[in-house]
Amino acid sequence: MRNARKTFLPFALPSISEEAIDEVTQVLRSGWITSGPKVKQFEQEFGKFIGASQAIAVNSATAGLHLALEAIGFDQNSAAITTSVTFTATAEVVCYFGGEPILTDVDPLYNNMDSRSLELSIKKFCYKKNNKLYSKKTKKLVRAVIPVHIAGATCDLESISAIAKKYGLYVIEDAAHAFPAIHKEQFIGTNGDFTVFSFYATKGITTGEGGMVTTPHSQFADRIRRTRLHGINKESFDRPSWYYEVTDAGYKYNMTDISAALGLVQLKEANGFWNRRREIANQYIQEFQNIPGLQLPSDFEWGSHSWHLFRIELDPSLAKVGRDTLCVELKDRNIGSSLHFIPIFEHSFYRKQFDYNREDYPNACKMYDRCLSLPLFAGMTNDDVSDVIRSVKEILY
Incomplete structure (x- = not known):
């Protein structure tokens, strides 16, 4: 194969420094490795x-x-409105309660939920009674809207929040891709009722596995602190004595000090990681901007992209090859890629459980046929970036 790399380049890898390894090692030697002072x-x-x-x-x-x-x-009598283009977790959590995920289509540029797609889904799938929304299909009360900042491009939060306020809905932002994205001169995490971040291995910063919830509501914050660890009213490392009380039926969702130690160092390094991802994304945009049929991601007027992913779309009527061929030929050159995301309505579980109709989501279907994520992570070398650029040009020119 012409110009194939000697080693495989994944589409994403974590960047773990020696300082991070030392910090985790200290926790392992401390004797306190579960939830404690590091968390x-x-x-x-x-x-x-x-x-x-x-x-x-x-x-x-x-x-x-x-x-x-x-x-x-x-x-179980509740429903939430979320986007059709997201990882299964966003819809999955609604199913934990026996609730209904009502899906929106996406905007054609960023593949995010926007005010138009949200209003359209409300019109198609909901009815209004006493200024509240109910699902036409199940009669469940709509309680929340869950926008997702796909790839790190922020949603039009003001418009979404205005619609949510009109119907008394909570806004729960899925910001798994959006650290440290900026929206209207503020970091994502300071806008809605809740914002949920991911620290999975491929994210902007990692704790191996982990997440963070931010909220301006102290009563909700207090409840989440209890329910994340069995509903216990006092954190174990902070108890003055042996006594504690279970006040709620909780879950086993606590972060460990091992994870938090890694996260603390990653947080210090976050701006450096972000700058490197932006640098790579800008190189891709500069090099790929004249390729026929290739739609590129971009920053936006209301903020700054986190560049968690670099997602491209190929117009089959204009591009030299289609998305699937590009994926195969990149792999032949030892370059990984991925797809973000297979729409929720395409998965057999959701299709059978909720009887979604593909025709209701034309932009999501179009994205699914055309989209591919190219390698983008802070640890990429200049040679790695050059290999991706050269390979994409070879295949598409």
């Missing part, structure tokens, strides 16, 4: 970084989304 410190430092008044660490973003819904009283 508390990580929460404080993360909240300070983005400007959030309340930050609660959990063991995954999925757990954070689940606990946010639980905090607002979501139950």
Whole structure:
């Protein structure tokens, strides 16, 4: 194969420094490795970084989304509106309660939920009664809207929030891709009722597995702190004695000090990681801008992209090859890629459970046929970036 790399380049890898390894090693030697002082410190430092008044660490973003819904009283008679283009976790947590995920289509440029797609789904799938929304299909009360900042491009939060306020809905932002994205001169995490971040291995910063919930509502923050660890009213490392009380039926969603120690160092390195991802994204945009049929991502007028992913779309009527061929030929050259995301309505579980109709989501279907994520992570070398650029040009020119 012409110009194939000698080693495989994944589409994403974590960047773990020696300082991070040393910090984790110290925790392992300390004797306190589960939830403790490092978790508390990580929460404080993360909240300070983005400007959030309340930050609660959990063991995954999925757990954070689940606990946010639980905090607002979501139950089997509830529904939530979310985007069709997201990872399964966003819709999955609604199903934990026996609730209904109502899907929106996406905008054609960023593939995010926007005010138009949200209003259209409300019109198609909901009815209004006493100024509240109910699902036409199941009669369940709509309690929340869950926008997702796909790839790190922020949604039109003001318009979405205005619609949510009109119907008394909570806004729970899925910001798994959006650290440290900026929206209207503020970091994501300071806008809605809840914002949920992911620290999975491929994210902007990592704790291996982990997540964070931010909220301005102290009563919800207090509840999430309890329910993340069995409903116990006092954190074990902070108890004055042996006594504690279980006040709620909780979950096992706590973060460990091992994870938090890694997160603390990653947080210090976050701006450097972000700058490198932006540098790579700008190189891609500059090099690929004249390729026929190739739609590129971009920054936007209301903020700054986190560049968690670099997602491209190929117009089959204009591009030299289609998305699937590009994926195969990149792999033949030892370059990885991925797709973000297979729409929720395409998965057999959701299709059977909720009887979604593909025709209701034309932009999501178009994205699914055309989209591919190219390698983008802070640890990429200049040679790695050059290999991707050269390979894409070879295939598409």
